[in-house]
Amino acid sequence: MTDRRLVRISLLTALAPAVWGSTYLVTTEFLPPDRPLLASTLRALPAGLILLLLTRVLPRGIWWMRATVLGVLNIGAFFYFLFLAAYHLPGGVAALVMTVQPMLVLLLGAVLLGARIRLLHIGACALAAAGVALLVLQPQAGLDGVGVLAGLLGAVCMASGIVLTKRWGRPDGVSLLAFTGWQLTVGGLVLLPVTLLGEPLPERLTWTNVGGFAYLGIIGALLAYVVWFNGIARLPALAASFLSFASPLCATVLGYLFMGQTLGPLQLLGAAGVVGAVVLAQRGAGEPPGTPPGTPPASGAEGGRHGDDEEHEHEHGRHDAVSGLGVHPSSLTAPPAAPAPRPVPPPGPGSVPR
Incomplete structure (x- = not known):
């Protein structure tokens, strides 16, 4: 992959x-x-059902299990822990707790994807955590045990979802919209009974509430x-995970613009640290995990499906080109070689040449 x-x-x-x-x-x-449960369910389930209606594709075979696992990790459990942390912690503390996620991706990627753990990436994780701390933490920020635990569990879910999505890829012939719809629907269906049983519904919803739910679901x-x-x-799993730091950056800017929060020198320094960590994490991102520089990529858990697709398309294109000439491809095989002539014995004494 080129740098551009x-x-x-x-x-x-x-x-x-x-x-x-x-x-x-x-x-x-x-x-x-x-x-938090209602917010998680209404964010996931309507969006997933819309995508299923648009694509009309369901999982097959082992992908029922995989779609369920990914839907729970990427959507259902992650949404719940994310909203639970948001309700129990200041936004800055919740964002800081979630900074453990790239380190988890680094460790899981080494186990499941064969990715190398580089000192550069460990340093990027530390720089990102320090940057987020400077960016979002306030002196009066308090800690809540439930919120901290929810943030940590959310980071575990997101890290596991990223690595497993990278390892399993996407089934052949399934569009990105259908793949996303599976996970959003599964996550929403898992959350629905928990929401109905474990959380009272609000007595009424204002149009402001409806607009908030619509924004979270569609956008x-x-x-x-x-x-x-x-x-x-x-992208490589670790490089993608570091892009999640755009979330606290955006949250800080929105807090400054709409919630009266201030941006001082420490916050700006923290923002620079986060951006620097993201740039460091992209170094070597064009190389397949565990592959020395200069080694051509081999088909595997991450790239095998695409390689097989290219080979199939190449063969399919050759078949179409030959068929367009009115000749079946099987007729282009080399004809069998003619049998070698039998040796003629030398003439014996008294024989007459013909």
Whole structure:
């Protein structure tokens, strides 16, 4: 992957966590209070059903299990822990807790993807955590045990979802919209009974609440996750995970613009640290995990499906080109070689040449 293409894909993928950075603002200002399960369900399930109706494709075989696992990790459990942390912690503390996610991706990627753990990437993780701390923490920020635990579990879910999505890829013939729809629907269906049984519904919803739910479902889930899963498919797992730091950056900017929060020298220094960490994480991102520089990529868990597709398309194109000449490809095989002539014995004494 060229540097220019890597930058383009990274910037596009970063739009998803940038949108997610608005979750704290929307949750606290537009949604009913203390309803993390309801917010999670209404963010996931309607968006997933819309995509299923548009694509009309369901999983097959082992992909029923895989879609369920990915839907729970990427959507259902992650959404719940994310909203639970947002309701129990200040936005800055919640964002800081989530900074353990790239380190988890680094460790899981080494186990499941064969990725190398580089000192550079460990340093990028530390720099990102320090940058987020400077960016979002306030002196009066308090800690809540439930919120911290929810943030950590959310980071575990997201890291596991990123690595497994990278390892399993996407089934042949399934569009990105269908793949996203499976996960959003599964996540929403898992959350639905838990919401109905474990959380009272609000007595009434205002139009402000409806607008907040619509924003989180259409922009924050349907569109954002299509962009996110496209980026995971094209970028190394660790590089994609570092792009999630666009979320606290966006949250800080929105807090400054709409919630009266201030931006001082420490916050600007923290923002620079986060950006620097993201840039460091992209170094070597064009190389397949565990592959020495200069080694051609081999088909495997991450690239095998695309390689097989290219080989199939090449063969299919050759078949079409030959068929267009009115000749069946099987007739182009080399004809069998003619049998060698039998040796003629030398004439014996008294024989007459003919």
